[in-house]
Amino acid sequence: xxxxxxxxxxxxxxxxxxxxxxxxxxxxxxxxxxxxxxxxxxxxxxxxxxxxxxxxxxxxxxxxxxxxxxxxxxxxxxxxxxxxxxxxxxxxxxxxxxxxxxxxxxxxxxxxxxxxxxxxxxxxxxxxxxxxxxxxxxxxxxxxxxxxxxxxxxxxxxxxxxxxxxxxxxxxxxxxxxxxxxxxxxxxxxxxxxxxxxxxxxxxxxxxxxxxxxxxxxxxxxxxxxxxxxxxxxxxxxxxxxxxxxxxxxxxxxxxxxxxxxxxxxxxxxxxxxxxxxxxxxxxxxxxxxxxxxxxxxxxxxxxxxxxxxxxxxxxxxxxxxxxxxxxxxxxxxxxxxxxxxxxxxxxxxxxxxxxxxxxxxxxxxxxxxxxxxxxxxxxxxxxxxxxxxxxxxxxxxxxxxxxxxxxxxxxxxxxxxxxxxxxxxxxxxxxxxxxxxxxxxxxxxxxxxxxxxxxxxxxxxxxxxxxx
Numbered sequence: 001x002x003x004x005x006x007x008x009x010x011x012x013x014x015x016x017x018x019x020x021x022x023x024x025x026x027x028x029x030x031x032x033x034x035x036x037x038x039x040x041x042x043x044x045x046x047x048x049x050x051x052x053x054x055x056x057x058x059x060x061x062x063x064x065x066x067x068x069x070x071x072x073x074x075x076x077x078x079x080x081x082x083x084x085x086x087x088x089x090x091x092x093x094x095x096x097x098x099x100x101x102x103x104x105x106x107x108x109x110x111x112x113x114x115x116x117x118x119x120x121x122x123x124x125x126x127x128x129x130x131x132x133x134x135x136x137x138x139x140x141x142x143x144x145x146x147x148x149x150x151x152x153x154x155x156x157x158x159x160x161x162x163x164x165x166x167x168x169x170x171x172x173x174x175x176x177x178x179x180x181x182x183x184x185x186x187x188x189x190x191x192x193x194x195x196x197x198x199x200x201x202x203x204x205x206x207x208x209x210x211x212x213x214x215x216x217x218x219x220x221x222x223x224x225x226x227x228x229x230x231x232x233x234x235x236x237x238x239x240x241x242x243x244x245x246x247x248x249x250x251x252x253x254x255x256x257x258x259x260x261x262x263x264x265x266x267x268x269x270x271x272x273x274x275x276x277x278x279x280x281x282x283x284x285x286x287x288x289x290x291x292x293x294x295x296x297x298x299x300x301x302x303x304x305x306x307x308x309x310x311x312x313x314x315x316x317x318x319x320x321x322x323x324x325x326x327x328x329x330x331x332x333x334x335x336x337x338x339x340x341x342x343x344x345x346x347x348x349x350x351x352x353x354x355x356x357x358x359x360x361x362x363x364x365x366x367x368x369x370x371x372x373x374x375x376x377x378x379x380x381x382x383x384x385x386x387x388x389x390x391x392x393x394x395x396x397x398x399x400x401x402x403x404x405x406x407x408x409x410x411x412x413x414x415x416x417x418x419x420x421x422x423x424x425x426x427x428x429x430x431x432x433x434x435x436x437x438x439x440x441x442x443x444x445x446x447x448x449x450x451x452x453x454x455x456x457x458x459x460x461x462x463x464x465x466x467x468x469x
Contacts, residue, residue, distance in 0.1 A: 215318075241354065282309060
């Protein structure tokens with residue numbers, strides 16, 4: 001983080017570190033420092049009057065950027081710095097080999113933060129192993145594909161094409177983790193090196209957090225930039241931004257084929273752009289369903305280029321910090337002559353959504369004229385949420401599903417979200433030995449969404465569902 005901030009200062013012409021009056025550190029997960037913002041300030045030899053440490057979430061860098069700009073617009077700050085970094089690659093290698101890293105000691109009892117879902121998800125979801133992003137986003141993948149009228153094969157092809165384009169961007173990014181292009185078939189086809197993780201996602205279709213990456217951005221008033229002698233062709237303007245969120249427990253949402261919060265913030269971004277077309281995009285890409293849903297909310301065609309950075313599978317996914325890297329990449333892109341860029345980040349389980357609109361041109365209206373939240377609009381779009389029944393039995397239709405896999409690519413079990421005859425919602429297991437049900441779920445030529453099956457409790461009291469013979 002210190003090196004990234006020093007480079008950011010150099011990029012702006014140098015001498016800016018001592019002018020920083022606000023320092024924000026993106027939440028760190030691979031190494032949980034005590035008061036990281038203070039430690040970073042000490043490392044840099046600076047004394048900002050405001051130092052803050054962020055919350056969990058992939059949207060947090062975008063929100064931090066927007067909030068820094070608002071503080072500057074209100075006269076509460078002049079030069080703000082945002083930085084984050086992860087070293088999970090080194091941490092995992094050290095743990096595997098028994099090497100003790102000579103870094104700042106962690107506080108006793110420090111948690112990695114990777115099990116955050118356990119404090120707000122229902123115990124049924126946790127017990128069935130669908131309490132991590134890799135097992136939750138597939139619910140949206142299956143449901144949205146069915147809503148759009150796609151067969152699973154067509155949905156996979158769209159994901160593969162989108163990810164192949166991202167890999168080409170990463171291949172040309174000097175700080176990307178994987179610097180090679182992948183074809184659609186390489187990405188979507190399971191293999192020894194590309195095993196299935198959670199249906200329908202392979203290893204190359206999911207975020208790759210095992211990286212060592214850091215980034216930093218500087219935000220300041222235009223008056224300060226001019227006073228520092230920063231050339232006009234290096235200044236990128238923040239036009240505005242906004243955010244919204246879904247209920248944290250995904251079982252408390254009305255459905256899984258769209259996100260009302262996502263749609264609301266992306267439509268607000270188009271409003272901030274005043275009808276102009278975005279020349280460059282960064283659509284958060286932890287899993288394919290997210291940018292696929294986002295490009296539809298924006299009304300963009302399937303051939304859209306979704307990233308200026310390379311995506312979380314190929315550029316790398318430094319946990320909460322990817323969008324800081326994306327902001328850096330967007331600045332470079334806009335400096336090349338593009339006029340308008342969109343940064344869209346999201347966090348948790350398609351829960352928190354944030355946008356910022358950037359441009360190489362000055363905005364026509366002040367940033368503070370944009371609402372910092374469109375939560376009211378997001379909530380207005382929602383429909384009634386089905387009542388959740390932990391002990392439901394009887395005939396139940398499939399709302400959405402996933403299948404989790406072991407490291408050897410064998411099936412662990414399936415997990416289905418269901419609607420009962422009375423309209424209630426339930427969640428259940430599909431055992432690994434239920435070949436008939438599993439075979440129907442993974443049929444690439446017909447979506448299983450909406451099919452009926454029988455829901456009952458097994459001898460251990462766990463809800464189990466199987467398709468009707």
